[in-house]
Amino acid sequence: xxxxxxxxxxxxxxxxxxxxxxxxxxxxxxxxxxxxxxxxxxxxxxxxxxxxxxxxxxxxxxxxxxxxxxxxxxxxxxxxxxxxxxxxxxxxxxxxxxxxxxxxxxxxxxxxxxxxxxxxxxxxxxxxxxxxxxxxxxxxxxxxxxxxxxxxxxxxxxxxxxxxxxxxxxxxxxxxxxxxxxxxxxxxxxxxxxxxxxxxxxxxxxxxxxxxxxxxxxxxxxxxxxxxxxxxxx
Numbered sequence: 371x372x373x374x375x376x377x378x379x380x381x382x383x384x385x386x387x388x389x390x391x392x393x394x395x396x397x398x399x400x401x402x403x404x405x406x407x408x409x410x411x412x413x414x415x416x417x418x419x420x421x422x423x424x425x426x427x428x429x430x431x432x433x434x435x436x437x438x439x440x441x442x443x444x445x446x447x448x449x450x451x452x453x454x455x456x457x458x459x460x461x462x463x464x465x466x467x468x469x470x471x472x473x474x475x476x477x478x479x480x481x482x483x484x485x486x487x488x489x490x491x492x493x494x495x496x497x498x499x500x501x502x503x504x505x506x507x508x509x510x511x512x513x514x515x516x517x518x519x520x521x522x523x524x525x526x527x528x529x530x531x532x533x534x535x536x537x538x539x540x541x542x543x544x545x546x547x548x549x550x551x552x553x554x555x556x557x558x559x560x561x562x563x564x565x566x567x568x569x570x571x572x573x574x575x576x577x578x579x580x581x582x583x584x585x586x587x588x589x590x591x592x593x594x595x596x597x598x599x600x601x602x603x604x
Contacts, residue, residue, distance in 0.1 A: 374578040375445045378526075381575070382443060389590060390452050396595040397451045398602075409603055412448050413595055419448055420597055422604045430597070430604055436511065438533050445522040445577060456567055459549045462518040463492065466548075480556065482565050483582070488557045497551035497572065499527060504541040510534040519549055523571060550576070561586055 373384045385403040390396070395414040400407070407424030418432040419440065433440045435448045446455070464471055480489040502513065511534045514521035521534060527544045531537060549569070556566035563584060569577040597604035 372580040372582075374575075375522075376573075376576050377443050377445075381578075388451065389594060391590060391595070392452060392454070395449070397448060398595060399448075399451075400602075407603060410448060411595065411597060411602075411604065420604060422602070424603060436534070441534070445520065453563060456553075456555075456564070459518055460492065460553070460555075463494065463548060463553075467494070467496070482556045482558075485565065486559045487565065488555075488559060490555045490557065492550075492553045494548055494551045497546065497548050499544050499546050499572075501542050502545045504537045504539055504543060506539045508537065508539070510537060513545065517545070517547075519546055520569075520576075523549075523576070546571075558584075 371386050371388050373386070374381050376382075383403065384401065387400045387402065389398040397410070397412050399410045401409075405424065407422075409422040409424065410419055412419040412435060417434070419435050421431040421433055421440075423429075423431065441447060464475075467474055474493055474495075476489075476491045476493075478489050480487050504513070510524050510531070511521045513519070514524055524543070524545050525531060525534060527546070531543065537543060551572060552570040554566070554568040555564045557564050561584065563581075563586070564579075565581050565584075567577070567579045568575065593599050
């Protein structure tokens with residue numbers, strides 16, 4: 371997976387190898403760039419993710435997947451790994467704008483790295499920002515989940531807010547009304563999963579993800595989601 375995300379006005383880049391099991395949710399990642407050898411292991415039901423930083427402090431770390439250290443310079447949490455979130459967002463937008471959907475979307479054939487693909491584009495002229503009054507026990511993340519929005523986009527739209535939990539009941543913040551004004555997916559016609567996903571905001575390209583060497587439903591042993599697996603560096 372090659373990931374490019376805009377953080378504080380600059381596009382950051384990261385390339386990782388990923389193993390993912392959807393149910394029960396388990397994920398292992400090994401970063402290749404920019405921190406070669408950094409590993410993350412997380413399993414559904416765990417309160418923390420196991421991190422091998424492959425560098426200082428030279429010890430494995432256990433971090434909250436929703437905490438500020440793991441979310442630093444990241445648009446998403448490890449819970450968002452895979453395709454489920456983008457599919458849920460598109461389904462939400464398609465249902466929300468059902469009466470306009472034919473004028474907002476386009477579908478055409480294309481090729482990507484010699485693969486026959488569908489290109490799906492969703493353009494949303496309804497995208498805008500508005501004020502929102504924070505309710506009891508709400509956080510930036512819970513608001514984003516409630517309305518299918520980008521929590522990182524909300525955070526960046528409110529410069530006085532320091533992290534995803536730095537809001538209180540009655541506080542007025544700025545949020546977008548939708549996840550994105552434009553989304554583009556390139557879907558492999560043979561295996562019917564996205565190879566490219568691009569998300570835009572009002573300033574331009576916001577997120578860009580590319581996937582290669584995809585294996586659908588491979589046999590993954592339970593031991594491959596264990597820190598003791600001999601191929602890992604934990």
